[in-house]
Amino acid sequence: MGFNEKVHAYIAAKYYQYLTQYFGDRGKQAFLHATQYYALQRGRRMAQRAIRDGRQLTQETYNYYGEWVNTDEIKKEGCANVIEPQADGSMKVTVCPWYNQFREMGLYEAGELYCSDLDSSISRGFNPFLKYEMVQTLHNADYCIQRIQTGNICAGAEKGKNPESLRSFEYHCAHMYWSYSEVAEAIFLTEGRKVTENVLADFVRDYGREMADTLMKYRNTNFNVCD
Numbered sequence: 001m002g003f004n005e006k007v008h009a010y011i012a013a014k015y016y017q018y019l020t021q022y023f024g025d026r027g028k029q030a031f032l033h034a035t036q037y038y039a040l041q042r043g044r045r046m047a048q049r050a051i052r053d054g055r056q057l058t059q060e061t062y063n064y065y066g067e068w069v070n071t072d073e074i075k076k077e078g079c080a081n082v083i084e085p086q087a088d089g090s091m092k093v094t095v096c097p098w099y100n101q102f103r104e105m106g107l108y109e110a111g112e113l114y115c116s117d118l119d120s121s122i123s124r125g126f127n128p129f130l131k132y133e134m135v136q137t138l139h140n141a142d143y144c145i146q147r148i149q150t151g152n153i154c155a156g157a158e159k160g161k162n163p164e165s166l167r168s169f170e171y172h173c174a175h176m177y178w179s180y181s182e183v184a185e186a187i188f189l190t191e192g193r194k195v196t197e198n199v200l201a202d203f204v205r206d207y208g209r210e211m212a213d214t215l216m217k218y219r220n221t222n223f224n225v226c227d
Contacts (some may be wrong), residue, residue: 003169009101016110034183043125048226057127060156085154090147099138112139174218
C-alpha cells in the first residue's frame with residue numbers, strides 16, 4: 001500500500017482520537033481548528049497558482065486548480081469519489097474514500113466534524129466570496145450535498161484539473177500530519193506533543209516505518225505557499 005485518500009483520512013482520524021481522548025471538548029475544538037488550518041493552507045496554495053497564471057478566482061478556477069485526483073489504488077478498491085452535478089448548481093457525492101475510512105475506524109464523529117468543514121475551508125482559503133456550503137455529509141445522510149451561494153459549484157469540472165497543480169498523496173498526508181501536529185503542540189504544548197507521538201506510533205504500526213519516515217521528510221516544508 002502507498003499513500004492514498006484513506007491514509008489521509010486515517011491521519012485526521014487518529015488526531016481526533018487522541019485529541020478528544022486527552023482533552024475532551026477542548027480536543028474537539030482543537031481538531032476542528034486544525035482541520036480549518038490545514039484546509040485554508042490548501043486553498044491559499046491553489047489561489048497563489050491561479051493568480052500566478054493570471055486567472056480570476058472563480059469557482060471554475062477553483063475546480064481547475066484542485067490539488068488531487070483519486071488514486072489508482074482507491075479506484076481499484078471501488079470507493080473512488082462519485083460526484084453528480086445537480087440541476088440547481090449543487091453537487092451530490094454518493095461514494096467517498098474518506099467517509100469509508102472514518103467508518104471503518106468507527107470514528108463517525110471525527111468524520112462528521114472533518115467533512116462538515118474541510119471543503120468550505122479550502123474554498124475560503126481560495127476565495128471567501130464564493131461562499132461554499134456543506135449542506136449535508138455521508139456521515140449524517142445518504143449522500144453529501146455541497147453548493148456555493150454564487151453559482152454552479154461544478155463549473156468547468158468536466159474539463160478536468162490542471163496537471164501542474166496536482167500533488168501526490170504523499171505530500172497531502174505529510175501536510176495533514178504536520179499541520180495537525182503544529183496546532184496540537186501550539187495549543188497543548190508538551191501534552192500536544194504526546195498526541196503527535198501517539199499518532200506517529202499508530203501510523204508506524206499500521207503502515208510501516210518506511211511510510212512514516214517519508215512523512216518525517218516534510219518536517220520543514222512550508223505548506224502555506226505554492227511551489
